[in-house]
Amino acid sequence: MADRLQGKLALVTGGGSGLGEAICTRFAQEGATVIVNDLRAEAAERVAAAVGGHAAPFDVADSAAVADAFAKVAANHGRLDVLVNNAGIAPPTTPAEAEDRTAQVLQQISELQAGGPVTTFLDVTVDMTDEAWRQMLSIHLDGTFYCTREALKIMNPQMAGCIVNMGSIMGTSGGAGAPHYCAAKAAILGLTRSVAREVVLRNIRVNAIAPGYIDTPLLEVMTPTMKGLIAAQTPMQRLGDPDDIAWAAVYLASDEAKYVTGQTLSPNGGWHMSQ
Numbered sequence: 351m352a353d354r355l356q357g358k359l360a361l362v363t364g365g366g367s368g369l370g371e372a373i374c375t376r377f378a379q380e381g382a383t384v385i386v387n388d389l390r391a392e393a394a395e396r397v398a399a400a401v402g403g404h405a406a407p408f409d410v411a412d413s414a415a416v417a418d419a420f421a422k423v424a425a426n427h428g429r430l431d432v433l434v435n436n437a438g439i440a441p442p443t444t445p446a447e448a449e450d451r452t453a454q455v456l457q458q459i460s461e462l463q464a465g466g467p468v469t470t471f472l473d474v475t476v477d478m479t480d481e482a483w484r485q486m487l488s489i490h491l492d493g494t495f496y497c498t499r500e501a502l503k504i505m506n507p508q509m510a511g512c513i514v515n516m517g518s519i520m521g522t523s524g525g526a527g528a529p530h531y532c533a534a535k536a537a538i539l540g541l542t543r544s545v546a547r548e549v550v551l552r553n554i555r556v557n558a559i560a561p562g563y564i565d566t567p568l569l570e571v572m573t574p575t576m577k578g579l580i581a582a583q584t585p586m587q588r589l590g591d592p593d594d595i596a597w598a599a600v601y602l603a604s605d606e607a608k609y610v611t612g613q614t615l616s617p618n619g620g621w622h623m624s625q
């Protein structure tokens with residue numbers, strides 16, 4: 351089967367890399383026309399050319415730029431069937447900081463294994479600047495809201511549509527060392543359920559994907575040792591592939607999921623057994 355999204359017009363934010371790129375690729379293979387957004391114009395253009403779609407570079411955290419981009423979608427295409435709110439960042443981390451974090455985690459583990467006392471602590475929250483907090487919330491949460499609002503201006507009158515938001519297992523499990531990322535992802539899951547209830551009678555479905563750890567450029571902030579520790583803690587003993595998430599997005603965007611709204615689908619290798 352390669353027609354699960356036949357004839358649909360989809361816009362994927364952050365489509366120039368990782369999960370977004372895999373989603374654009376699978377969407378196109380399943381018959382969708384894809385509008386590839388990314389902050390990095392060259393990445394959006396590369397993926398758009400590869401999938402035979404259209405590039406739409408803009409910053410999802412810029413309200414005016416988002417409104418302008420969706421107005422162009424309405425003017426050029428007259429409709430929008432699927433929005434995937436996927437753009438995101440990991441906490442900016444230098445290689446030296448990543449090494450330090452790995453050393454801290456290994457030290458904590460060895461202190462715990464030795465029966466304590468634990469004297470190594472992560473002090474991420476007290477050290478976090480306002481700017482780092484705001485940047486994370488603005489790209490993930492504001493960006494998801496801005497794109498959702500503008501997409502609904504097209505979807506509401508057409509009385510049909512589908513929105514897929516990229517959450518994370520971090521939105522429910524939390525994760526030491528990334529309070530801003532976890533807060534943003536938790537908020538996205540709440541936003542998903544609220545908007546899902548609001549637009550359900552317009553035949554618009556809103557769902558989320560909460561990936562586990564997936565091997566993409568986002569995880570370049572982690573050392574190989576840290577990735578190994580994560581794989582070892584994952585029941586499937588490996589990080590996920592971008593395609594593991596792309597297939598979840600294909601399902602949620604397709605009519606196969608016509609009775610599914612307000613849900614969080616979590617391909618995570620068994621890290622969480624329920625969401």
Ligand SMILES: NC(=O)c1ccc[n+]([C@@H]2O[C@H](COP(=O)([O-])OP(=O)(O)OC[C@H]3O[C@@H](n4cnc5c(N)ncnc54)[C@H](O)[C@@H]3O)[C@@H](O)[C@H]2O)c1
Nearest residue numbers: 364367368369388389409410437438518561563564566568
């Ligand atoms: N990789 C994982 O393990 C993982 C796990 C759970 C959730 N996620 C989420 O999946 C999404 C995609 O992550 P990925 O792993 O593919 O990362 P990635 O870094 O490979 O791709 C993210 C893309 O988003 C783009 N982007 C960043 N800020 C943007 C902005 N303001 N406007 C438009 N585009 C912007 C980047 O340029 C990049 O191309 C993110 O929301 C991330 O939080 C990733």
